[in-house]
Amino acid sequence: MDFHAASMIVLFSLIALTCAEPVKFADCGSDVGKVVIVDIQPCPKQPCELHKGQAYAVNVTFDSAVESQTSKAIVHGVIAGVPIPFPIPIEDGCKSGIECPIQKAQSYHYVTQLPVKSEYPSMLIKWELRDDTGKDLFCIKFPVQIVN
Ligand SMILES: *[C@@H]1O[C@H](CO)[C@@H](O)[C@H](O)[C@H]1NC(C)=O
Numbered sequence: 816m817d818f819h820a821a822s823m824i825v826l827f828s829l830i831a832l833t834c835a836e837p838v839k840f841a842d843c844g845s846d847v848g849k850v851v852i853v854d855i856q857p858c859p860k861q862p863c864e865l866h867k868g869q870a871y872a873v874n875v876t877f878d879s880a881v882e883s884q885t886s887k888a889i890v891h892g893v894i895a896g897v898p899i900p901f902p903i904p905i906e907d908g909c910k911s912g913i914e915c916p917i918q919k920a921q922s923y924h925y926v927t928q929l930p931v932k933s934e935y936p937s938m939l940i941k942w943e944l945r946d947d948t949g950k951d952l953f954c955i956k957f958p959v960q961i962v963n
Contacts, residue, residue, distance in 0.1 A: 847879065848951070851922070862957065867933040869931055878920065878921070879946075880919065887944070892935065892938040892940060893941055908925055937961045939959075
């Protein structure tokens with residue numbers, strides 16, 4: 816193996832180690848926005864393995880198609896097809912990395928914490944961020960594995 820090939824391998828291994836791949840999500844009806852990328856840290860493999868008692872950094876990058884003074888996050892854990900409210904510490908999107916009022920045709924990073932309590936089972940997470948009128952700036956669904 817020549818030096819160039821070897822250094823490329825080192826480079827790609829470094830990239831793989833430092834940036835985990837984006838979370839694979841399903842869009843569940845982002846009416847007035849478009850999701851660009853969903854990132855959860857740490858989540859080295861998918862579905863994300865969430866350890867009980869730990870908190871995870873969630874970062875959803877989306878484009879808004881509307882103006883909105885407010886934004887409110889609504890999270891559900893879907894267990895056996897039944898959506899159950901999943902409490903998060905900060906529901907206000909404007910206090911989660913988004914500078915409000917939200918402008919039309921702007922890109923935003925919604926950044927918050929997801930604490931995992933010990934009583935949670937593995938589930939599908941449905942995460943919405945609603946605008947002033949209750950429409951979804953984004954709605955994403957992704958599975959998580961809860962581990963000890
Ligand atoms: C959120 O993700 C975007 C896109 O990957 C990145 O540019 C931004 O720095 C991230 N923000 C935080 C706080 O991690």
